[in-house]
Amino acid sequence: MPYFDAASAAPLHPVARQALQASLDEGWADPARLHREGRRARLLLDAAREAAAEAVECRPDELVFTPSGTQAIHTGISGALAGRRRVGRRLVVSSVEHSAVLHAAAAWEAAGGSVTEVGVDRYGAVSPDAYAAELGTTTALACLQSANHEVGTEQPVREVAEACRAAGVPLLVDAAQSLAWGPVDGHWSLLTGSAHKWGGPAGVGLLAVRKGVRFAPQGPADERESGRSAGFENIPAIVAAAASLRAVRAEAADEAVRLRALVDRIRARVPELVPDVEVVGDPVRRLPHVVTFSCLYVDGETLLHELDRAGFSVSSGSSCTSSTLIPSHVLRAMGVLSEGNVRVSLPSSSGTSGTSGTSEEDVDRFLEVLPGLVAGVRERFGAPATTSASAVSPEVSESLVVDALGRRCPIPVIELAKVIGDVPVGGTVTVLSDDEAARLDIPAWCGMRGQEYVGERGAERGAAYVVRRLR
Amino acid sequence: MPYFDAASAAPLHPVARQALQASLDEGWADPARLHREGRRARLLLDAAREAAAEAVECRPDELVFTPSGTQAIHTGISGALAGRRRVGRRLVVSSVEHSAVLHAAAAWEAAGGSVTEVGVDRYGAVSPDAYAAELGTTTALACLQSANHEVGTEQPVREVAEACRAAGVPLLVDAAQSLAWGPVDGHWSLLTGSAHKWGGPAGVGLLAVRKGVRFAPQGPADERESGRSAGFENIPAIVAAAASLRAVRAEAADEAVRLRALVDRIRARVPELVPDVEVVGDPVRRLPHVVTFSCLYVDGETLLHELDRAGFSVSSGSSCTSSTLIPSHVLRAMGVLSEGNVRVSLPSSSGTSGTSGTSEEDVDRFLEVLPGLVAGVRERFGAPATTSASAVSPEVSESLVVDALGRRCPIPVIELAKVIGDVPVGGTVTVLSDDEAARLDIPAWCGMRGQEYVGERGAERGAAYVVRRLR
Numbered sequence: 047m048p049y050f051d052a053a054s055a056a057p058l059h060p061v062a063r064q065a066l067q068a069s070l071d072e073g074w075a076d077p078a079r080l081h082r083e084g085r086r087a088r089l090l091l092d093a094a095r096e097a098a099a100e101a102v103e104c105r106p107d108e109l110v111f112t113p114s115g116t117q118a119i120h121t122g123i124s125g126a127l128a129g130r131r132r133v134g135r136r137l138v139v140s141s142v143e144h145s146a147v148l149h150a151a152a153a154w155e156a157a158g159g160s161v162t163e164v165g166v167d168r169y170g171a172v173s174p175d176a177y178a179a180e181l182g183t184t185t186a187l188a189c190l191q192s193a194n195h196e197v198g199t200e201q202p203v204r205e206v207a208e209a210c211r212a213a214g215v216p217l218l219v220d221a222a223q224s225l226a227w228g229p230v231d232g233h234w235s236l237l238t239g240s241a242h243k244w245g246g247p248a249g250v251g252l253l254a255v256r257k258g259v260r261f262a263p264q265g266p267a268d269e270r271e272s273g274r275s276a277g278f279e280n281i282p283a284i285v286a287a288a289a290s291l292r293a294v295r296a297e298a299a300d301e302a303v304r305l306r307a308l309v310d311r312i313r314a315r316v317p318e319l320v321p322d323v324e325v326v327g328d329p330v331r332r333l334p335h336v337v338t339f340s341c342l343y344v345d346g347e348t349l350l351h352e353l354d355r356a357g358f359s360v361s362s363g364s365s366c367t368s369s370t371l372i373p374s375h376v377l378r379a380m381g382v383l384s385e386g387n388v389r390v391s392l393p394s395s396s397g398t399s400g401t402s403g404t405s406e407e408d409v410d411r412f413l414e415v416l417p418g419l420v421a422g423v424r425e426r427f428g429a430p431a432t433t434s435a436s437a438v439s440p441e442v443s444e445s446l447v448v449d450a451l452g453r454r455c456p457i458p459v460i461e462l463a464k465v466i467g468d469v470p471v472g473g474t475v476t477v478l479s480d481d482e483a484a485r486l487d488i489p490a491w492c493g494m495r496g497q498e499y500v501g502e503r504g505a506e507r508g509a510a511y512v513v514r515r516l517r
Numbered sequence: 518m519p520y521f522d523a524a525s526a527a528p529l530h531p532v533a534r535q536a537l538q539a540s541l542d543e544g545w546a547d548p549a550r551l552h553r554e555g556r557r558a559r560l561l562l563d564a565a566r567e568a569a570a571e572a573v574e575c576r577p578d579e580l581v582f583t584p585s586g587t588q589a590i591h592t593g594i595s596g597a598l599a600g601r602r603r604v605g606r607r608l609v610v611s612s613v614e615h616s617a618v619l620h621a622a623a624a625w626e627a628a629g630g631s632v633t634e635v636g637v638d639r640y641g642a643v644s645p646d647a648y649a650a651e652l653g654t655t656t657a658l659a660c661l662q663s664a665n666h667e668v669g670t671e672q673p674v675r676e677v678a679e680a681c682r683a684a685g686v687p688l689l690v691d692a693a694q695s696l697a698w699g700p701v702d703g704h705w706s707l708l709t710g711s712a713h714k715w716g717g718p719a720g721v722g723l724l725a726v727r728k729g730v731r732f733a734p735q736g737p738a739d740e741r742e743s744g745r746s747a748g749f750e751n752i753p754a755i756v757a758a759a760a761s762l763r764a765v766r767a768e769a770a771d772e773a774v775r776l777r778a779l780v781d782r783i784r785a786r787v788p789e790l791v792p793d794v795e796v797v798g799d800p801v802r803r804l805p806h807v808v809t810f811s812c813l814y815v816d817g818e819t820l821l822h823e824l825d826r827a828g829f830s831v832s833s834g835s836s837c838t839s840s841t842l843i844p845s846h847v848l849r850a851m852g853v854l855s856e857g858n859v860r861v862s863l864p865s866s867s868g869t870s871g872t873s874g875t876s877e878e879d880v881d882r883f884l885e886v887l888p889g890l891v892a893g894v895r896e897r898f899g900a901p902a903t904t905s906a907s908a909v910s911p912e913v914s915e916s917l918v919v920d921a922l923g924r925r926c927p928i929p930v931i932e933l934a935k936v937i938g939d940v941p942v943g944g945t946v947t948v949l950s951d952d953e954a955a956r957l958d959i960p961a962w963c964g965m966r967g968q969e970y971v972g973e974r975g976a977e978r979g980a981a982y983v984v985r986r987l988r
Contacts, residue, residue, distance in 0.1 A: 055546050
């Protein structure tokens with residue numbers, strides 16, 4: 047049963063499991079104690095810190111372990127902002143950061159700070175120049191992910207780090223998605239990571255703060271982890287995390303080549319096999335194991351369930367999945383189609399220990415079942431056939447209004463597609479919708495269909511989206 | 518090699534280990550995902566929450582898991598204070614709370630709140646009346662531990678909870694030390710615990726907030742754990758924590774009887790075997806597995822090392838251990854001797870799985886080696902013989918000044934003891950000392966020796982402690 051959601055969490059690496067077992071016996075005591083059990087725990091913690099620091103390319107005394115990547119981000123951002131309070135209160139982030147970063151930014155704003163979001167291009171990448179332009183004299187901290195968690199696009203971290211350096215602004219890099227593949231290139235000031243993304247156990251994040259970076263930990267004092275992470279150290283998990291980081295790095299070069307070929311195959315084949323699909327994210331500057339695409343006229347949650355029933359575990363940034371009513375902020379920032387969104391992230395194999403990662407056969411089978419599943423979902427939703435937009439209806443009227451109020455994605459887009467042939471070329475269709483996804487998906491549909499998106503008007507309820515038929 | 522520091526951390530319970538192993542395979546995925554791995558993880562998390570809630574005696578939806586007991590306390594306190602911001606800004610705590618509580622209180626004070634510390638008696642317990650008297654109309658939150666972590670004294674939680682209820686003030690109970698032994702008696706509003714204290718793994722704390730208690734989580738938003746604990750859920754460890762809590766509870770009644778007998782033996786025998794020892798903490802209302810005593814004229818760190826070399830792992834609240842220069846705040850609040858302090862906390866055995874806990878033989882051997890080790894340390898520090906205070910020196914002068922500036926405990930007290938015989942009955946000895954422990958230990962010495970502690974005067978450096986010879 048292929049698991050294609052490694053970017054959410056990866057199964058425990060065999061090396062992590064071995065290290066965890068061993069250190070459950072050796073590393074359970076309080077490392078602050080002077081007795082032999084405490085000293086033994088301290089030795090394990092020190093060794094893990096050295097191994098992790100080597101992988102991150104920092105000094106051991108610059109790195110602390112936190113209970114999660116999320117907490118590493120929260121602590122790193124709040125500590126760096128407080129450390130540079132005198133410089134200013136501005137925080138610069140990209141618009142496609144992980145929600146942990148954006149939530150920390152929102153908390154900072156609520157506490158009276160200011161936040162500047164740097165937009166991204168259609169591939170999800172910031173422009174170094176645009177980023178640099180936002181670094182003023184009052185910026186306390188800048189944040190940029192090493193690579194995007196939803197679409198796999200790598201960010202120009204080295205260039206942005208240079209710009210930050212020139213402006214005297216510390217840069218925090220959220221490296222959660224990329225640490226398995228290698229250290230972060232460029233002169234970052236703070237760096238965060240999360241062990242369960244690289245085959246380590248849950249319960250371990252890491253935060254590196256370069257010497258010389260002003261840093262003032264917030265919250266109640268706690269002497270552990272240099273005062274930067276409160277609570278009893280989770281040494282067995284930390285040891286396992288460090289061991290698995292080292293192990294995945296040893297396998298990274300080979301696995302990257304192998305998975306990149308599989309991802310390229312998906313990127314190339316899906317649009318050939320499935321009509322009306324948009325593959326998103328940078329085709330070249332990307333993580334080796336992540337590929338994301340969106341399917342027009344498809345409900346993301348239904349497609350996920352169908353894939354799950356067929357044995358494939360994927361995730362989705364569609365608004366129609368899980369509890370949220372709004373599409374992923376990443377897809378919104380990129381301005382790409384969000385409906386029927388599927389993220390495929392392939393787990394690595396750990397060659398030395400015989401765990402099978404993603405195989406060619408898994409990917410082949412995925413490509414085999416996907417077209418039928420998408421077609422089935424579209425049929426169920428009454429989606430128009432791919433060619434319907436150019437058909438001319440017998441009853442032509444200059445403009446039409448489609449009331450899709452109260453209908454969730456992908457219905458508003460489907461309704462639009464059904465009637466576009468009912469207006470003449472040059473005529474307009476106005477879609478009334480109160481579904482947040484429509485704001486993203488109607489313009490995206492226009493792009494895919496060669497129709498003109500005129501714009502959005504206010505309406506009594508929801509919004510009115512105006513589309514002009516061009517062909 | 519007997520490990521007598523269970524109150525710091527207990528070795529992993531065999532049941533916890535089994536549960537951890539099993540859930541490493543089943544519980545590594547993201548429980549927010551809709552695919553089968555995510556659903557399986559969610560089921561494990563839900564089951565663990567139910568088991569833990571049952572042990573804590575609350576509803577499952579009142580309980581969240583945190584990455585540590587410390588974070589449960591920090592989150593519980595900050596959330597409850599924020600939830601009752603309109604009522605007032607006063608936080609009431611006992612003076613012998615765990616440092617996690619006192620650090621959260623200090624952070625609250627630094628942020629403009631006010632903190633009232635309720636003192637304790639010589640056994641380390643608060644008086645319910647004294648506690649109740651501090652609950653005014655502007656108190657947002659009260660905190661009281663179920664039992665003290667350093668001396669084992671149980672607090673009158675039920676009575677204090679009643680007083681809090683009458684005053685309309687929510688009570689947060691830090692139950693870290695007692696949850697292994699049973700649920701907390703009384704109508705608490707919030708409760709915190711820490712798995713590694715009950716034989717669970719590190720990396721798991723719990724926070725229960727009763728329905729109806731106003732609670733506003735602080736810090737960046739995060740949808741997991743009811744918005745009360747940020748970061749990826751550590752499900753394997755949570756499952757192990759819940760399983761071991763259930764397991765230790767099943768064994769608690771028998772183990773309590775067994776360990777209480779061993780502790781009573783230590784409490785009775787140590788003062789018989791070792792001269793000039795003060796056993797501290799309530800003799801009856803106490804945790805079954807903790808006993809603490811202090812040895813006059815002894816350096817805590819040296820004694821710890823000697824015990825460690827003899828195979829016994831204990832901890833100490835002496836100032837002369839670890840990096841701190843001040844004695845434990847618990848011993849200070851109790852007003853008892855802090856030098857040569859030793860806490861013995863006995864691990865439970867897990868009968869069903871054959872792990873050996875503390876045996877009678879371990880305790881016997883401890884009682885066998887302790888007197889010689891204490892005598893050795895005293896000799897090394899040049900401590901006076903037990904009877905020296907009543908000897909009369911040939912050169913009698915009405916008052917003497919002993920300069921112990923720059924000397925660390927136990928030297929100031931040893932110097933005092935050496936010269937008390939050099940003044941006549943009614944005469945005084947003034948000890949100049951800049952060691953924080955002297956403030957506690959000189960009055961304690963007077964109590965043990967039947968001499969009068971006159972008081973403390975300011976001095977150019979440190980303080981001057983005046984003692985009058987009475988016998």
